[in-house]
Amino acid sequence: MKSGVALFLVWVALAQGEEPAQERLVNTKQGRVRGYKQPGDDIFVFYGIPYATAPTGQWKFKDPIPAPTWFSTFEAINNTIACPQTKLNNNFTFPMSPQENCLVANIYVPDTTQKKLPVVVYVHGGAYLVGSGTMMEAKNLVRSKKVIVVTFNYRLGLHGFLCLGTHDIPGNAGMKDQIALLRWVNKHIESYGGNPQDVTIAGQSAGSSAVDLLMLSPAAKGLFHKVIPESGASLAPWSIQIDPLENAKYIAKKAGFDNVDDIYALEEFYKTASFDLLKSTSEFLERTDANFLLSPCLERKGSEGPFLTDSPYKILKSGKYPKVPLLYGFADMEGLLHVPVFDTLREKMNANFSDFIPADLKFDSVEEREEVAKKIKKFYFGEKPVSQESILSFINFISDVYFGYSTLKAVQLFVESGHDRVYLYEYNFVDESEPAIPYTDNVRGATHCAQSFAILDGKNFESPDETMISEEYKKVKAVMRELWVNFITTGVPVPPGSSLPAWPATGASGAPHMSLGRTMQLRSGALLEQRVRFWDSIYERHYRTPQPPPAPPTRHTEL
Template sequence: MAWRKCVFLWCVTAVLADGDWLEVEIEQGPVRGQKHSSGDLYSFYNIPYATGPSGENKFKPPLPPPTWTETFNATAEKIIVCPQNKLIISLLPGVFEVKEDCLVANVFVPVTTEKDLSVFVYVHGGGFSSGFGNFYQGTQFIREKKDFIMVTFNYRLGIHGFLCLGTEDVPGNAGMKDQVELLRWVQKNIASFGGNPNDVTLVGSSAGSASVELLMLSKSAENLFHRVIPESSGSLTPWTIQTDPVDMAKTYAKMIDEQAMVDDTRSLERFYKNTSMDVMTAELFPDRTDSAVYFSPCVERNTSGAFLIESPLTTLKKGDYKKLPILYGFTNMEGLLTISLFETWKNKMNENFSDFLPANLQFESATEKIQVANTVKQFYFGNDSVSNENILKYVDFFTDVLFSFPMLWAAKLFVEAGHNQVYLYEYVFVDENTPQVPYTNVRGANHCAQSFAWMDPLVQNSETPEFQKMRATVREIWHNFMKTGTPVPQGSSLPEWPALSAAGTPHMVLNETLELHGVLLPERKGFWYPIYEKYYRDSVPVPGSGAGSIVQKNMFTLLTIYVLFYFITKIVIE
């Protein structure tokens, strides 16, 4: 039987190469990829890794992928994207194909005779409401190293992926369950492309970064990957987990249709099941001053197939997760993400700063909230109004609230839980192509700038020599981590980079010259800790109701009948 198994495995992983084409056999059937336009690697686009449920089932977990007997041509005739606001994808008309059944993967394979290549799985960002797997690529990175395979993919977004009602048909976290299914697909199929399923590094930017950390904390994704690189977000940011998903679903339903009857979960579920995807994604999610988004992952009821059954904070404090090597960090001016809103928000912040406190803080009274808001405003702006003169403090505030403090808090909890392979960094590189912050002559690294350093350039031949040098350094660090689980292995020419200690040190400053420093942002981190310890609003599982609570309602009805019967009988007898 052993020899038969060997022959079968050889057949499954057999590769047919013919110049510009590469054909492999995966579990679903034969797949053909094409030589990439840049050369030196093959690209496979739009391979279904699962089937997206449709109609009234569109919020349920993903279904098994299709199978085929004829060769599947994995070429990029169009970029398949999941439903999202049309404005985002209308910039390139005719390039995209929006489909509810949008769960596809893209695989990039270097031209090499080597097998058991490392696997680099990238989770795209977009605030959980926009984006697609093929938005950014790392083909240059692959061609340089020639020893890893890259996988990108789509997952359901916005309402489609993160409506969370706690019912059987809308349990929540469909987009995260898509991500888990992709990782399972990689485990089953990546060897056919020459990859090693036991050597998978999971990487993500922004919402993809938060996803990567959540995947590390989720039991449903355990043993599906081996190293993680969350870039510029984490599980504790105020926009990662919904605090009250049912209330949010009601609010958004009213935004879509003022007449919508959504007073209870059953009617809310019926509304979303029967509303077209075009209508549900027509609204651009307005910018919220409380640093939250409308639809993001949630804590589910503890049912079969749940992705997240307790809050990330609970899991981190318990240390009940598989502690993988983690390359963890953010840029020095993540808050530049909100700079386009400055002209509007500076006035609003002066009128009512409490509106800008993060959504994951709660207070016993409006007075208490205003007191905390005044303390925060004083810390960043002193006695001054928010104005053009202190715009850098505006950037610091949103850097800390949206990204840096939640990540530093999580890093502290990692180490306290015995996680001894956490490598912390701050990316600060800028060059003459980096825009100056308005009203200043200062430049800073914007949100996810470190991600753009390893990705393919958006515009070819537009980079300064300084940036090209920085890109080479970032790719070397990321590659080291992918191959060894450490950013600077023994024998490297880069400065030594120890893991994070209980003292909160060290961290690496990523610039043209790498520098190892002590505690990262000690004053700003120290300011927020007591506020979060006292006022943090933790996420709780969405209550089961509607279609998921029929048994409970029936029990209540039976109990009511029993009580009535008892009293009627008692009256008759007396």
């Protein structure tokens, strides 16, 4: 059928007097795969290649199973496949076709005779709830003719991150999909011209958290050689479920199931629930405790094929992880992500600021919690209520809680454990065409994952076309892509002989670090030093270690 579709498209192009897309046939261990290069372009794209198979029915929360093979030629042309997800994807303009068996990869290959090119595997963001491998593309990185890019889908929401700790719902299906993809790359990418021994994992937002966690997972060891997390860290309050069983109970109750204290009844509810029910509505922008409910979890030690059994903090502190080159950072106003709900959240802040304490903090009493909430509120907002006049303080608060502090704390732990190849940055370019922040006198900032938009194709999710962006932004994009390609190919963002400013590895304090804006500036001071020290004083006393689901009781059956 797909072969027929491809031939039909060629016939239509010829009938309309257009030059048909040039094809490339690749022989792989799965079978023959045909991709296409559009007229006037210089990259071949292979869409929708199965890298694993998602289990179905009562097994839908289990590990992915091996990818299929085929005897006829696989036409790699379907770029609309997505995993089942919440209705949040209606905000996106790109076409998506959510389907149960969604574990596919997309490969972008330059038109070159060079073999064994470095490979970058890009993990899409979306709060572990939405998105797909083709929601944004990185064709311009590939046009450098120096790298191959792989994007892919992984199971999302409850399908990917429900963690009961039972035999049939152990947890982390979405992360095990990602490991299956990396194994698939290791096995098959050489057929497409890539080097399986030179793989960089990169990602934005939840994808950034994911690659940060993959670096710490023993299950992913040896499957990658460099890491680029963009605006999301393994230590973020939303990155690991603090209490996955309580989250599962909460979501089940919202769906109308009340027998949540019987773990086997709860397991049966989820195993038999429809896909529509399991889509679950997203609360992540409305939640106040920096907890997305559904994200990776810890699994019990001794469980079968776990993704992660120790907390990221413990692993980073121990230094027992591969110290591969790391390009690490965030945008200067990540908290702009929450500005659309600012007016609602500020009212909640003024009513009860303790609701905004991150989920990974714990207290011995209500009084202690209220005292810490008062301290946090005073640090960011002084003695005044949160108001329109304090929107920049609100943005700083959200930026620190969700992204900044966890990244910089991880940097400290990286360096203290002997990691001397961490390259830290803050991205702060804002195009003059961007609207000013509400309630300010023409203040602008770089929003959540702004650096990712600078590297990927287009302006943002809504605007994949680069012909309409300013000349200044085009120049920034060119520099950012050069830095990223340098890192992917050499392990350093500015190699010897480059015309770009020297960029040394950072120290434990976050100094030096690179400011990436209209120009590149190496800063000798610690990044967000005062704000990091403040949160250190909170977390040193109140950090709550994430826990795996408890072992289920022995199931008794009647004879």
